[in-house]
Amino acid sequence: MSKVLKNITSFLNPNYQNLNWRTVFLALFLIAFFIRFPFFFRDYVDRDESTFIIMAQSWVDGHLPYTQLWDLKPPMTFLFFALIIKVFGKSFIAIRFFGVILVALTALFTYGIGRWATSQKVSFWCSVFCVFLLSLFGSLQGVMSEHICTLFFVIGVYLLLSKESRGWYFAIGILFGLSVMSKLNMAYPLLSLAIYLTWGALAKRQFWHNFQRLVFMGIGFAVLLALTATPYYLQGEITTWWESIFEAPLAYSGSKQHSVIKTLPFVFVILGLLYAGFASKVIDFKSKPLQLLTVITIGILLSFMQAGKVNGHYLIQLYPFILIAAGIAISKLPLIKKKYTAIIVFLFVLLPAEAYVEYVNIISNKIEKGTFFNGEGIDVPKYIIENEIETKNIFFTEYHIGYWVLDETPPTKAATHPSSITREELFPFMKNPRKTGIEELHYILEEIRPKTIIARKGKKIFDKKLEDFNSYIDNYLEKHYKLIKTIDRGLIYQRL
Structure with a gap:
């Protein structure tokens, strides 16, 4: 038992200086695969995922979204599923496997963003917990629109921190466009980010140079929107594109009975923790990456307030951007004494309890019905x-x-x-x-x-x-x- 504990402890304390992107991705993929694998055989985890799949099948069959079937999501979500179905056929396993890829890549770029704000060790553990939070607790084992839009947005933020050329800013605009066209509420953090970047450009001496990059980002975003509209224009369905993607969500949000007040406790807790971190100087307010993450977090919280509720799968959009600040704050706490290591290891192993239960379910189903699919x-x-x-x-x-x-x-x-x-x-x-x-x-x-x-x-x-x-x-x-x-x-x- 002590040998097993020692092996687990050594895994939990790798040589962080030797970590590279390939090694980190492999670790994140294996963790995500282990947690999510038993759900490969479930009929559905969330009803929305089922809707995305049948909308995608309609597209594969030759019908643009909103023309034969209809759902209140932008088309990139359906395209993600449609591409998988087109290549692999009707396969639950293929869809859920690409869910693993989504989660692992989102966590990987969370690690990349963290490298600009904190140490390699903190960034690595933020990415590990990103996998857990994007895969556990509720209906997150399915492939949700939030998984898709968050990946595009996280990659865009990483490139925003690491690249300077106008060509890269054009690519960033496309990524943000893909995010918004996967889930429309990502327009809120994008707008918050655009205001922050514009303000920053105005405050700097090289205003024209910085403003040009923002223009290229805007062009990239507009190009992506135009690409989604083109198939509808060619089929004389451009009004369908406009009304279904932009007007329908506004009508839906305006008719809902959910109150902004219900989201305020959650919003105040998150903002209160961020304020406490900055005020106590545990989190460096002058850090550009942390400023970016804070602005994005505020934008996402505004979108929750507009929706009037905070569902579990909505939080997928928030986790990558708050984990780094949380990781920095936790890293400033006193080190855990060695005598408590076993407890920490036990809690860490116990964390994916939902996955363990599902492993038991699929084995029981195999014994009882002769198939893992259930x-x-x-x-x-x-x-x-x-x-x-x-x-x-x-x-x-x-x-x-x-x-x-x-x-x-x-x-x-x-x-x-x-x-x-x-x-x-x-x-x-x-x-x-x-x-x-x-x-x-x-x-x-x-x-x-x-x-x-x-x-x-x-x-x-x-x-x-x-x-x-x-x-x-x-x-x-x-x-x-x-x-x-x-x-x-x-x-x-x-x-x-």
Whole structure:
């Protein structure tokens, strides 16, 4: 036992002076792979990931995003999944593997940014904890839009610190464009960063030289936006591009009931810790990298306030930028005594507990069902195929990754993500002829008349607050459908 502990301790204390980018990436990749590997076989971890996949499949099939199916995300998120599907086919393993790559690269460039602000040791451990925080606690084991946009933004920030030429600033603009076109709220930290850089250019003697670089960054950003618009322009769908990417999110955020007040405690805690670090001089306020990270952090916090909530996967965008300041502050604390080393090692090994539980789950599933792949989104479609159940116009109110597994599409644009049926404010941007969610539901059930409907046991089909929606569909199911099979929590209804 003491030998094992000694080996783990030596791993936790590498020779930091000998670290290079390749070695750091390998370490980060292996940690990310170990934590995320058991989730390669899960049907879905977050429902949004399922939506991204079926949107991407529609693109692979020749339909631009928002034309056949519809979701409230910019197109680069769908392109990420579409490229994987185009190359590797319908593979959960390929999608989740590239999730590992996203996390490892984000952590690697967090390490690179840290090198400009602090020691190699602190930077390395910031990158390690970046892997943990981007992979654990909630639905982060799936591939989220936040993983995609954060990688592009982190690379852009690293290049901003390490490069000077106008060509590189053009590339930085493209990277920031890719980030915003993966998740629109990244416009907030980008705007904060642009204000900071413009102010810095005005304060310096070489104003024109610095301003030119910012112009090239802006051109790069504009070029990326133009590239995303070009396919729509060529197909005469440029209004679809504009309305779906820019107008729809504004309409959605304006209609939400979430309060800015709910985010204030979290925002005040983060800002309070940053202020305490700068005021106590634990964190050097004069450091340009730390100024950049602080400005970006403020921008991200503003986007949380605008959204009126802080979901767990939103924090993916924040972690790389606050970890370095946190790491610098922690490094100033007194060294841990050797007698407590075993406790620290134990806590470190215990940290990925979610991964350990999932390893047990996939092994149990293999023993019980003969496959590592698990979840109702896989088992329900498998039962449907084996029993030759009608799939034409099938309607998944839950486990909608099943559309992808069965090679089917949602019955309407609004049903791409099941919850979008209730988002009436988005219907105009979908070009939906129905005006209300109840009309949409009525159309699906009584006009399209799906032969098969999938629901989830013990869960209302729509949000509990939407009593009229739930009452309508519950009564309709009771009158016109019968439950033919329950698979774990998956309910398969067939039309009478």
